[in-house]
Amino acid sequence: MIRKKSRREESLDHAELARLLPAPGDPHLSLDRHLLLEEHLMSEIQPTAPAPAPSRRVLLIGVPVTAAALAGAFAFTMLTGSGGSGTTAATPPPVEAPVVRIEPGSTAQLASTVEHIAAAASASKTPEPGPGQYIYIKSKVSYLSVLHTDADKSKTLVQPLHIREAWNSPDGKQGWLDEPGYQPKGGITLNSDVESSLNAPSYDYLKTLPTDPDALLKKIYKETKGQGNSPDQEAFTTVGDLLGEQLAPAKLNAALYRAAAKIPGVVVVDHAQDAAGREGIALAHVDQQSGDRTEWIFDRKTYAYLGSRGVQVKQADDVKPGTVLEYTAVLERAVVDAQKQRPGAQGTGA
Template identity: 45%
Template sequence: MSTTPSRPTPAEHEEIARLLPVPAERDRPARHHQALKDQLLREFRQDAAPAAAPASKPRFGVRRLAIVAVPLAAGALAVTLATNGASGPTPGAEPNVAVAPGSAGKAPEATPATVLLDRIATVAAAKPARTVRDDQYIHVSSTVAWSSQSDADPVMRLDTPHSREVWLSVDGSKPGLLRERGEEIPLAGALDKDGRPVDPVGNPHPTLNSPTYRFLESLPTDPDALLKKIYDETKGQGPGPDQEAFVTIGDLLREQLAPPKVSAALYKAAARIPGVTVVDDAVDAAGRHGVAVARVHAGERTEWIFDRKSLEFLGERGVLVEDTNWGKSGQVTATTAVLSRGVTDKTGEAPGRKG
C-alpha cells in the first residue's frame, strides 16, 4: 500500500484555508494577516504533492511556517502549522492584559494622535451612507508590497509593489475573489473555469479578523463599546492586547468598506489605545505623502497614512525603528496604498464597469 499522502481537491484546499486559525505571533515584529493568509492559500493551491514547504521558498513575515498535509482514515485532510521559533511569549511582547483605554463615555486625553483621529472620525462620519444589497460585493483595489524571508536569508526583503484586487461578499453568502500577480484565487469557496461557485461556502460566520459588510454594520458605534468588543474578541491573539487591537482596526481600514458611523467609531476607538502617536510625514505604496497615526511594537512602527487635506485613508506602512535580527532601523517591512473602493454586482468587475 502506498504511503504517499493523497492530494486534496481544490475545494478542500479552499475550505482548509478558510478554517485555518490565525497563528499565534512569535518572532516577528508585527502581524500582516492578509499576506500570510494569501500565501497559505497559494501553497494549498499548488499542484505539488503535499509536503513541508521547501526551506528556500520565501514566506511572508519573519516567523517561518511549514505546512504538512496528513491523510486521515475517512479521507479528510488535517493541516499542521509548525513554527521554527521556540514556544513561549514573544520577546518584548505586551503582557496579555489590556490596559484600560479609559472610562466608558470619557474622551481620551488630548494628544496629537487623539486630536488627529477625532478629526478623521468627524470626516468619516459626514460621508453619505451607501445602499448595498446582500448579493453584491465590496471591491478594493490596492498597490501592496510585503516582506518575505527564507531559511537561507533571515533578513526581511521587501517585495516589489504590485497591484491587488479583492471582491468580498456583502453578506458572506458567496465566495469572494482575490486577483494578484496574475492569479485569481477564490476566497472562502472554489470557482470553476467559468468563474461560477463550485462549493459556495462564502463567509457564513464573519469575525473581526474576517468580516463582511453586514458584520461591520452590526458593530457598536460607541467607541468605548467597540473597543471593548475588539479587546474581548482578540484576547490571547497576537503579540499583545493593545497592539492586536491596533492591527485589527488597521486591517478593517485597509481592505474593507465600513458604514460611515462605524468607520468613525473605529477611529475614535483607536484613539483610546495606549501608545498611539503621530508621524508627520509618511509615504504609501503609491508614493503619496501624508500624515500617519502610528504605534510602535517590538521594534517596528505600524503606520496608517492619511491625506493631509482630505484626511482620507491612503494606506499602511511598517518601518523598523531599531536594528533587529530581521533588518536595520529605517527599513520598510510592508507598504500598501488603497486606490479605490466600491460595490460591484459580481466578482471580477470594477465598480462602474461590466466584466
Template identity: 50%
Template sequence: MIRTPWRRRDEPLDHAELARLLPAPGDPELSSDRLSGLEEHLMTEIRNEIQNGIRNVTPGAESPPRTGASTGARNVTPGAESGSRPARRPGRRPVLAGAGAALVLVAAAGVAALTGGLGGPGGSGGPGSAVAPPAGTVPAPVVQVARGSTEGLAGAVADISGAAARAELPEPRPGQFLYVRSEVSWMVTWDGADGKNESYVEKLHPREVWMSPDGGTGWLMEPYKESIDREGITLDGPGPSRPSLNAPSYDYLRTLPTDPDLLLKKIYDETEGEGNSPDQRAFNTIGDLLREQVVPPELAAGLYRAAARIPGVVLVDDSADAVGRHGVAIARADEADGARTEWIFDRETYTYLGERTVQTRDVEGVKEGTVRGHTAVTDRAVVDAVKQPPAASAPGERSAPPTPTSIPIPSAGT
C-alpha cells in the same frame, strides 16, 4: 479557540536518564540527491498548504505570521502585523492571503541556506555557494523614522473620524459586491551567502478583491502571486460561517456598536490572549478591519476614535503610502519587535490612503528605518459582479475616489 493550558512538571526532567532511553543520534549529513528531493518536497507542500489555505481556511484558523504580515516579515510580515493571529477565511480579510503566499519565498530562502543554494543564477547548489535573492523581490526601502507624539493626536483623530462619518459610501444591495483595489508590497527576509539576514520586499503590485455583503462569496486577483492563478481565485466559503472580528463581513460590521468605548471593549474581549500584547492586538485588529474593507461610515469613525484610546498610539506628522502619497498617520510600535504600523490619511480630506510598517530599531538583522510593508488603496466601490471593474457598474454605484486622481499609480517597484 480552544487552548490547552501548559502543565507544570512536579519534578525536574532527568536529561541523563532520558538520553539513555533514546537511540543515539544519526549522522546528519545527507547526500546531494536526498537534499534535492527534500527541498522539492518541501516547496510542493508549502505551495499546497498556501493554496488550500487561501481557498478553505475557516474562521478561527491561523493565518501565517505579515508579520504581517504575514505578518508578515510579518505577515512575513504585514501584512503585515506582529504576534500570532487567528486564521480566518481570506474572503473575510483577503489582504492576509498576500502575506501567506509570501511565505513560499521565505521558505525557499531557508531551504537554500540549509542546502547551500537552489541552483540556477546566483548559486551552484553546492555547500557555501552564493544564493540569489528571492525571485520577484527588490531591496527593502529604508526611510528616516519620523518621531511620533500624542501631541495633536486628539485633534487629528477628530478630523479623521469626522471625515469618515461624512463619507457617502453606497449601500450594497443583495447580489452586489464590495470592491477594493490596492497596490501592495510585503517584506521577505533573505539569508544571504554570508549568513546575514537581508531585507527584501515584493515588487509593488496590484491586488483586487470582490466580496459579497454577507462574506460568503468573493474573488481575489493578484497575478503577482505564484499561488494565485492569473485569472484569480474564488474566495467562496465551503458553507455557512459565523462572522467575527477576525472574519468580518459587511453585514457583520453593520451590527457592531459605533461608540468607541464599547467597540474597544469588544475588541479587547474577543482578542484576549492573542498577539504580543492586548494593546498591540487591539490596534492590529482595527487596522485589519480598515485595510481591505468597505466599512460603514459611522463604524469607521468609531474605530478611529477607539484606536486613539489605545495606550502607545501616536500621531506621526509625515508618512507615505506605497505609491508615495504623503499624509499624517495614526501609528503604534509593537513593543516586541519595534515594527511601527502607520495608517496614513490625506492632509486635506483626511481620507484613508494606505498603511506602512517601519522598523523603529534594529531587530534580528532588520535595520532601523526598513519598510517592512506598505499598501495604497486606489479604489473602493460597489459593483454588480465579481471580476467586474467599477467603471462597468451602474451609474452612482461607484464610491468617491479615495485619493487625488492627479497622482499616478505605478504598476511595479517601490
C-alpha cells in the same frame, strides 16, 4: 472576508534549528539559488484554500543550508499565497526592502488629528451594498517575503509593488481575489462558510458592531484576548485590518478611529508615504516585542484613509531601523453588481 492570519512568529535559535533539521551536507546556498528553490516549490504546490489578505506579517529567517532552505522556500510560498497549477504566472522575485528615515511620533496632536479623521469618516458617503452586489477594493501592495542571512550579511526582502483586487459579498460568503504573480492566473475564489467575526469580518457583521468608541474598544480587547504580542498591539492591528480590504458604515469608521486613539501607545507621525507614493499624516503604534511600527496613513487635507506602512524602528532579527517591511495603498473602493466586475463596467462605483 477571510483574512490571512500571517502573524509575526518568533525565529528559532540555531540550537533549536539544529535539533529539528538534519545535519547539512552541502555548502552555503547563494541567495540566487535560494530563490530558485523557492520558485520551483511554488510551481509544485497546489492551492488548497483561498488566499485572504496578508494583513499580519511573519518574519522568516533563511538559514543557508540545503534542508533549511527548502523548508524556508515552502514557508515563503505559504506566506505570499503563491503557488497553484501550471496556469500560475511566475512569482516575481523579491526585492530588497526600502529604508526610510524614522520620524518620531507624538501624542501632542493626537486628539485633534483623530477628531479630524473621524469627522471626515462620518461625512463620507459610504455606498450601501445590496443583495447580489460586491464590495470591490483595488490596492497597490508589497508585503514582507523573507529575511535572508548568510555568513557575511543579511537582507530583508519584500514583494515588488503590485496590484491586488478583491471582491467580497456583503455577507462574506462569496468573493474573488485577483493578484497577478501571487495567485493562479485569473484569480482565486474567496468563498467561505466561516462565521463572520473581528478576525473574519463581513460588511453585514460590521453593521452589528457598536458605534460607541468605548464599547467598541472593549469588544475588540475581549475578542482578541491572547492573540498577538500584546493586548494593545492586537487591538491596534485588528482596527487596522478593518481599514484595508473592507467597507464599513461611516459611523463605524468614525468610531474605529476614536477607539484607536484610546489604545495606549498610539501616536501621530507627521509625515508618512503610502505604496502609491502619496504623502500624508499617520496614526501609528509600535509593537514593543518585534520593534516595528504600523502606520495608518491619511490625506493631510481631506483626512481620507490612503493606506498603511510597516516600518522597523528598533533593531531586531538583523532588520535595521528604517526598513519598510510592508506598505499598501487603497486605490479604489466601490460597490459593483457582479463578482470580477470593475467600477464603470455597469457597476455602481464609489
